[in-house]
Amino acid sequence: MSGGLKKRAVEILRRLKQRFPDARCTLDHRNPLQLLVATILSAQCTDERVNKITPALFGRYRSAEDFAQADLHELEQMIRSAGFYRNKAKNIRAACSVVANHYGGRVPDTMEELLSLPGVGRKTANVILGNCFGKNEGIVVDTHVARISRRMGLTRANVPEKIERDLMAILPREEWTLFSHLLIALGRSICKANRPDCPSCPVPDLCDYARKEPVD
DNA sequence: ATCCCGAGGG
DNA sequence: CCCTCTGGAT
Known part of the structure; x- marks a missing residue:
């Protein structure tokens, strides 16, 4: 036992x-959307490097809709140093597109809804639930x-x-x-x-x- | 060389 | 279960 x-x-x-x-949480963020993006960026990459990228990124894109409409190449270049940048750029744009179009611009706060976002796995969902919504789902x-x-x-x-x-x-x-x-x-x-x-x-x-x- | 708060696909 | 995707720090 x-x-x-x-x-x-x-x-x-x-x-x-x-x-x-x-x-x-050592990832810089001010709201669930920023943490969603930062967490997608953090895959196989240290938080320090993500934190070097996010100020400019969050200055350039301020809403889920901004990210959803981002020029893929520009987004890729901005996150290049985080590695896996092509996948990450695609995932950020796709996830934010769902947030913008299906959740009214708000990052959802349930495990099931978060997992439905492209590029969001259990890990990312747990980070957001725990650090933004005070939920211990996992x-x-x-x-x-x-x-x-x-x-x-x-x-x-x-x-x-x-x-x-x-x-x-x-x-x-x-x-x-x-x-x-x-x-x-x-x-x-x-x-x-x-x-x-x-x-x-x-x-x-x-x-x-x-x-x-x-x-x- | 090895490691970093992964996800999706075969 | 395996593989791929990527770059920077140490």
């Missing part, structure tokens, strides 16, 4: 909150969350959907959004992909990886 696992997860959460009291599973959850023994799964389900089963729902931000903060600073700095980690005693891979 997962009774012990739940307690462990809650303790991990408690200590991470102490260590990263300011953990939050847990954002990015590469950090996936890697750390496995290292800590909170899941053994590899597929993001399965990892998400495992995490949802052991974490209090009201903490789902914060949990992602905390693990991402930990992943960027300490629990990195190649050389995790276990001695600096606030939860090495609760982590399978730290216990069997003692550093130095």
